[in-house]
Amino acid sequence: MKNHPNLKLCLGIDPNPNKNDLESFRDSVYKHMEILDFCSSSLEHRVIKPQLAYFLSYGSSGILLLEELIARFQKQYTIILDAKFNDISTSFKAYLNFVFHSLGAHGVTLSPFLGEKTIQMAYEEGAKHCGKKARSFVLCATSESSQGHLSFIQSNWKKTLLACSEIRNEIFQGEESLYCTTGVVVAANRNEVLFSDELKESNLSVLAPGLGVQSSDWNVIRNCSNHPNEIIFPFSRAIFSGGNIPIESMNENLITIQQYF
Structure with missing residues (x-):
């Protein structure tokens, strides 16, 4: 939606070939790369989200890719990088350095x-480097x-929002241009939070x-x-299907999805 610049399409990089071998994984990654090369000039907002898990599953070879x-x-x-990291401060610093x-x-x-x-460390390190x-x-x-004993974690989403915004306000006081660097993950089907x-x-x-599958609303x-x-909507399977479809089909899927933005 060119009249709504806060809405952004993100290309999720989730290479997941049907054959579980390194050569198939490499081919899948390169298919994703070919689409990224092809469409970089046509995308209004160029955002990608590689899922670390798929690369880690192939060890050092996956990390090299x-x-x-x-x-x-x-x-x-x-x-x-979709990694969902966290740890005690000293260890988390190493994650952020990675x-x-x-x-x-x-x-x-x-x-x-x-x-x-x-959270403060992540916000500060991101702004410092990027x-x-x-x-x-x-x-x-x-x-x-x-839905069980741990449901309290997400039931307290209001406190998560409050904590993140207060941390941002404190560390970027007087630098509102950096507010956009701080954010939260809210699933597209969680209307009670999203709106x-x-x-x-x-x-x-x-x-x-x-919104990663064709049947999603x-x-x-x-x-x-x-x-x-600012809301960033990642699409992966609905475009790339894990790298298991021809590049031409990936491009057609991308064109279809771009009509929503």
Whole structure:
């Protein structure tokens, strides 16, 4: 939606070939890269989100391919590493160094479970390495969550929003241009959070996954047309199908999805 620049299409990089061998995985990654090369000039907002798990499953060879992908597209795209990291402060610092320095990504997803200190570290490190291009997203309201004893974690989404916005306001006081670098993950099917006054008033950026299959209701994108927050919608399977379809089909899928933006 060219009249709604806050809504952004993100290309999810989830290479998951039907054959579980390194050669098939490499071919899948290169298919994704070919589409990224082809469409970089036509996308209004160039954002990609590699899922670390798929690359880790092939060990050092997978990490080398991830490094190759990021190095190749670092200048053309904003790259958010979907890793859902967190740890105690000293260990988390090493994770952040891996993301922002070793790999050269611009953003990361992280868990809030270890508290405000690590969220602050992620926000600060992202801004230090990447400036306004940085994006760090804290898990807030996901599509899969506990229905049992651990359900309290996501039931307290309002407190997660409050914590993230207060941390941002404190560390970027007087630097409102960096507010966009701080965000939360809110699944596209969590309407009670996505359209809440609390989220809108937080002014946090939003990563809204969950529209990855053809049967999903993509009208939520248009329903967000007047949303004040930056909302990034990742699409992976609906475009790339894990790398298991021809490149021509991937391109056709991308063209279809672009009509919603």
